[in-house]
Amino acid sequence: MIQDISPSHLNNHYDPAKSADDNSIILFFSGKKRLLGRLDNGTQEISFPRYKDVRNIEKEKLTYIFTIDSEDFFLMITDSENTDFLDASMQSSYEFRDFRDFRSSYYYPKTYVYAAFTAYQLAEWYIVTKFCGKCGAKNEHSKTERAMICPKCGNIIYPRINPAVIIGVIDKEAGKLLLTRYKVGFGHNALVAGFTEIGETLEETVSREVMEEVGLNVTNIRYYKSQPWGIASDILVGFFCEVTGNREITMDNNELKYASWLSPEEIELQPLEYSLTNEMMKVFKEGDLR
Numbered sequence: 289m290i291q292d293i294s295p296s297h298l299n300n301h302y303d304p305a306k307s308a309d310d311n312s313i314i315l316f317f318s319g320k321k322r323l324l325g326r327l328d329n330g331t332q333e334i335s336f337p338r339y340k341d342v343r344n345i346e347k348e349k350l351t352y353i354f355t356i357d358s359e360d361f362f363l364m365i366t367d368s369e370n371t372d373f374l375d376a377s378m379q380s381s382y383e384f385r386d387f388r389d390f391r392s393s394y395y396y397p398k399t400y401v402y403a404a405f406t407a408y409q410l411a412e413w414y415i416v417t418k419f420c421g422k423c424g425a426k427n428e429h430s431k432t433e434r435a436m437i438c439p440k441c442g443n444i445i446y447p448r449i450n451p452a453v454i455i456g457v458i459d460k461e462a463g464k465l466l467l468t469r470y471k472v473g474f475g476h477n478a479l480v481a482g483f484t485e486i487g488e489t490l491e492e493t494v495s496r497e498v499m500e501e502v503g504l505n506v507t508n509i510r511y512y513k514s515q516p517w518g519i520a521s522d523i524l525v526g527f528f529c530e531v532t533g534n535r536e537i538t539m540d541n542n543e544l545k546y547a548s549w550l551s552p553e554e555i556e557l558q559p560l561e562y563s564l565t566n567e568m569m570k571v572f573k574e575g576d577l578r
């Protein structure tokens with residue numbers, strides 16, 4: 289999965305006093321969800337500018353976000369996609385691109401793919417928390433925790449993390465898994481999924497989403513694994529469960545264009561192994577689900 293970077297390690301301890309050094313990586317995000325970097329389609333390598341590659345940017349303007357192994361990552365949100373601040377030798381090869389491009393293939397190092405995803409979530413959050421939603425004053429960075437604080441009314445805003453469930457519904461008797469395809473967006477096979485709503489537990493989200501999307505009742509709901517998914521500020525929580533009662537699918541045509549019971553040999557996996565959904569389909573397909 290995208291976060292599986294072992295033996296590398298993400299250190300997300302909040303440290304607002306940390307200052308960039310020459311080798312610090314700077315992730316420049318434009319307000320248009322685009323990230324500055326270089327993708328080499330020959331070597332499949334990703335590179336991002338380091339502090340030594342940029343000119344006329346004061347260290348105080350950079351926001352320290354996290355460290356992976358010994359590399360510190362800083363964030364800089366820019367209004368324009370002008371790259372004049374880059375060393376002249378890099379201006380032709382580095383460009384602002386849709387940040388999803390950085391996971392459109394297997395680029396290396398994988399830690400940078402994960403860094404781009406996680407940084408995107410923070411960048412989006414910093415962009416929408418510039419001002420206090422209560423009184424409209426300009427927020428400031430907290431000195432003690434990853435939060436924005438309103439100096440006028442004291443309102444505290446933490447990074448938004450949306451819980452959502454991914455559900456592997458199994459027909460134990462037939463040995464089949466329920467696969468779906470979303471009506472819009474991602475075109476490959478997926479599982480039933482949805483956001484947790486106010487006032488419900490994760491298990492209740494599972495039951496409700498399965499009923500809403502495919503009209504089935506489920507039982508024996510058990511946790512599998514979780515996954516941070518920065519593209520939607522999600523924490524995805526994977527569950528397997530078994531259908532009970534009627535097996536006949538009543539598909540929600542507003543959300544799905546396809547829903548079907550498939551045997552392991554019929555399951556076609558996603559082209560990349562980044563998602564929790566893909567891993568859940570894979571463990572069922574390969575008989576590794578315990």
Ligand SMILES: [Zn+2]
Nearest residue numbers: 420423438441
């Ligand atoms: Zn305020």
